[in-house]
Amino acid sequence: MYTSDLEIRVRYAETDKMGYVYYGNYAQYFEVGRVEALRNLGLSYKELEEGGILMPVATFNIKYLKPAFYDDVLTITTKIIAMPTAKIRFEYETRNEKGELLNRAETDLVFINKERNKPCHPPKDFLDRVKQFF
Amino acid sequence: MYTSDLEIRVRYAETDKMGYVYYGNYAQYFEVGRVEALRNLGLSYKELEEGGILMPVATFNIKYLKPAFYDDVLTITTKIIAMPTAKIRFEYETRNEKGELLNRAETDLVFINKERNKPCHPPKDFLDRVKQFF
Amino acid sequence: MYTSDLEIRVRYAETDKMGYVYYGNYAQYFEVGRVEALRNLGLSYKELEEGGILMPVATFNIKYLKPAFYDDVLTITTKIIAMPTAKIRFEYETRNEKGELLNRAETDLVFINKERNKPCHPPKDFLDRVKQFF
Amino acid sequence: MYTSDLEIRVRYAETDKMGYVYYGNYAQYFEVGRVEALRNLGLSYKELEEGGILMPVATFNIKYLKPAFYDDVLTITTKIIAMPTAKIRFEYETRNEKGELLNRAETDLVFINKERNKPCHPPKDFLDRVKQFF
Numbered sequence: 001m002y003t004s005d006l007e008i009r010v011r012y013a014e015t016d017k018m019g020y021v022y023y024g025n026y027a028q029y030f031e032v033g034r035v036e037a038l039r040n041l042g043l044s045y046k047e048l049e050e051g052g053i054l055m056p057v058a059t060f061n062i063k064y065l066k067p068a069f070y071d072d073v074l075t076i077t078t079k080i081i082a083m084p085t086a087k088i089r090f091e092y093e094t095r096n097e098k099g100e101l102l103n104r105a106e107t108d109l110v111f112i113n114k115e116r117n118k119p120c121h122p123p124k125d126f127l128d129r130v131k132q133f134f
Numbered sequence: 135m136y137t138s139d140l141e142i143r144v145r146y147a148e149t150d151k152m153g154y155v156y157y158g159n160y161a162q163y164f165e166v167g168r169v170e171a172l173r174n175l176g177l178s179y180k181e182l183e184e185g186g187i188l189m190p191v192a193t194f195n196i197k198y199l200k201p202a203f204y205d206d207v208l209t210i211t212t213k214i215i216a217m218p219t220a221k222i223r224f225e226y227e228t229r230n231e232k233g234e235l236l237n238r239a240e241t242d243l244v245f246i247n248k249e250r251n252k253p254c255h256p257p258k259d260f261l262d263r264v265k266q267f268f
Numbered sequence: 269m270y271t272s273d274l275e276i277r278v279r280y281a282e283t284d285k286m287g288y289v290y291y292g293n294y295a296q297y298f299e300v301g302r303v304e305a306l307r308n309l310g311l312s313y314k315e316l317e318e319g320g321i322l323m324p325v326a327t328f329n330i331k332y333l334k335p336a337f338y339d340d341v342l343t344i345t346t347k348i349i350a351m352p353t354a355k356i357r358f359e360y361e362t363r364n365e366k367g368e369l370l371n372r373a374e375t376d377l378v379f380i381n382k383e384r385n386k387p388c389h390p391p392k393d394f395l396d397r398v399k400q401f402f
Numbered sequence: 403m404y405t406s407d408l409e410i411r412v413r414y415a416e417t418d419k420m421g422y423v424y425y426g427n428y429a430q431y432f433e434v435g436r437v438e439a440l441r442n443l444g445l446s447y448k449e450l451e452e453g454g455i456l457m458p459v460a461t462f463n464i465k466y467l468k469p470a471f472y473d474d475v476l477t478i479t480t481k482i483i484a485m486p487t488a489k490i491r492f493e494y495e496t497r498n499e500k501g502e503l504l505n506r507a508e509t510d511l512v513f514i515n516k517e518r519n520k521p522c523h524p525p526k527d528f529l530d531r532v533k534q535f536f
Contacts, residue, residue, distance in 0.1 A: 012437070012447075013290050013430045017283040017338050023191040024165070024281055027158025028415045035414070035473075045414075046473040057157040061195040070285050071437075071448040146303070146313075147296045147424050151417040151472050158415055162281045169280070169339075179280075180339040204419050205303075205314040291459040292433070295426025325425040329463040 002080040002133035004037035010072045020067035026094065027060060030105060033076035034090045041129045053123065054112040058087060062105035072096050083134050084127065086111055086119050136214040136267035138171035144206045154201035160228065161194065164239060167210035168224045175263045187257065188246040192221060196239035206230050217268050218261065220245055220253050270348040270401035272305035278340045288335035294362065295328060298373060301344035302358045309397045321391065322380040326355060330373035340364050351402050352395065354379055354387050404482040404535035406439035412474045422469035428496065429462065432507055435478035436492045443531045455525065456514040460489060464507035474498050485536050486529065488513055488521050 008029050016022040035045045048055065068074055079091040087110045094102040113120040121127075142163050150156040169179045182189065202208055213225040221244045228236040247254040255261075276297050284290040303313045316323065336342055347359040355378045362370040381388040389395075410431055418424040437447045450457065470476055481493040494507040515522040523529075 009434075011430055012284055012433050013292055015285040016280055017285065017287045018188060018190065019285045020190065022161075022281050023194060024158055024161025027156075027161065028413055031158070031414050032411075044473070054152060056152065056154065056201070057198055059195075059197050060157060061193075063193050064191055067190070071446070143300075145296055146299050146418055147426055149419040150414055151419065151421045153419045156415050162279055165280050166277075178339070205312070286456060286458065288458065290429075291462060292426055292429025295424075295429065299426070322420060324420065324422065324469070325466060327463075327465050328425060329461075331461050332459055335458065 002037070002041070002130065004033070004040045004078050006033050006036045006076045006078065008032060008074050008076060010068055010070055010074065012070055015070045018067075019069060021069070021072075023062075023064060026062060026103065026105065029074065029076050029094065030060075030078070030090070030092045030107060033078040033092055034107070034109075037078040037080070037090070043126060043129055048123070048126070049114075051123070052114045053120070054114050055088075055109040056112060057107050058110050059108045060105070061107075062103055064103045066096075066100055066102045068094065068096060068102050074102070080130060080133070084111075084122050084130060086121055088122070136171070136175070136264065138167070138174050138212050140167050140170045140210045140212065142166060142208050142210060144202055144204055144208065146204055149204045152201075153203060155203070155206075157196075157198060160196060160237065160239065163208065163210050163228065164194075164212070164224070164226045164241060167212040167226055168241070168243075171212040171214070171224070177260060177263055182257070182260070183248075185257070186248045187254070188248050189222075189243040190246060191241050192244050193242045194239070195241075196237055198237045200230075200234055200236045202228065202230060202236050208236070214264060214267070218245075218256050218264060220255055222256070270305070270309070270398065272301070272308050272346050274301050274304045274344045274346065276300060276342050276344060278336055278338055278342065280338055283338045286335075287337060289337070289340075291330075291332060294330060294371065294373065297342065297344050297362065298328075298346070298358070298360045298375060301346040301360055302375070302377075305346040305348070305358070311394060311397055316391070316394070317382075319391070320382045321388070322382050323356075323377040324380060325375050326378050327376045328373070329375075330371055332371045334364075334368055334370045336362065336364060336370050342370070348398060348401070352379075352390050352398060354389055356390070404439070404443070404532065406435070406442050406480050408435050408438045408478045408480065410434060410476050410478060412470055412472055412476065414472055417472045420469075421471060423471070423474075425464075425466060428464060428505065428507065431476065431478050431496065432462075432480070432492070432494045432509060435480040435494055436509070436511075439480040439482070439492070445528060445531055450525070450528070451516075453525070454516045455522070456516050457490075457511040458514060459509050460512050461510045462507070463509075464505055466505045468498075468502055468504045470496065470498060470504050476504070482532060482535070486513075486524050486532060488523055490524070 496504040
């Protein structure tokens, strides 16, 4: 299993009139979580795209337990729990500064060959870097 | 079962560099879908809040099948498939102008008494208006 | 002068913890305002882009007078007050349902030839459709 | 004059189909810029609000010179160039990793007494901390 932690501070723009982080904004936090998790493995999502691989999200599931508030520093824990195939699953947990678990989520992303617009396998370098954790 | 359709045109701001609607933005479309579904029943989410009931989202699950693009007019179909208890489930389908199914999603929202910050039951008027469909 | 009105209902996602529409979200409303203003002239911004013309924003100025709130139906008035040259100015006013002026804004957009990545003049059809108002 | 620098990495969500950071998203970057500028002075915007002072934005002007792209690490330079009165002006410059100036902006924020919903002066502690730079 591969795990990577990231801190994100809640912006005013991300709150709503309830005073909570709007439920749809966690998708952005998890995007940043998985991109930084890959960067920590030596992989740049930007370079993957420049190399012709897109990784659109195929499923996104989230269970909200407690709200986050303005100016909170959240810790997003991103996990890869299985070797990627033509898709890759990321799991996420969001915690606040008190260590309270705010939500749990998961996304499945598919590898797409941009030119042929077809599913494909991840590049060898991608697999090699992930493999060391399995 | 209660069903309500809503048309939303994709804003430039909602696209990403892949040219697709960003995966996190559907949460907003579904918010609008369920609010308009309730309005069509004679229920105002704004007035519910003013009356002391909050409805935060407890779970959100979405499966993406095809992307939406800039300027597409999407039809969001919002369904209530069971009588609400202390929570209410909404199901959603997004289709483009060709009638293609782009994604399916569901959210569970809980009823919260704002003053006591505790789960509660929906107001009688809310239940009465939904009941006619079950 | 050419004027076009558009109604937009404020989404929950667009509010912030102050209970107001977040100051940065008006940029989206004005994007929709100018795109619909062009559509009412028979011009599709999407087709302009497909034809190789981009229209990035060069300046954006806004003066906020009063806030907008959740579920408000706002009227965005978009004006073109001069013939476009290599750039086009749009002016905006936002009003709420009581007719109160909430803000005034303006944007300058430049015409860019996508292939050459250089400023260019608007297409003849664009100018012809705008010209009837001047 | 008081100056504070902040680095922000561009999220995928913040790009649009042109591949640029959407013009409306800089408002969020500048919000973060000024909040961190205040924090570096020992001032918490969150605590100001909790103490009954709101600081809504009254004007926002921005001139875009060059676009920012996905994954760019931007430096937001935030300046306070004059002592605040019943309002405070912040000036901003955004630069990319090559040091290129991408845009210049300014915002005026007003101090509002939340309870009375009226303009007010900044708290003494606020003025004291800013004063040392003038």
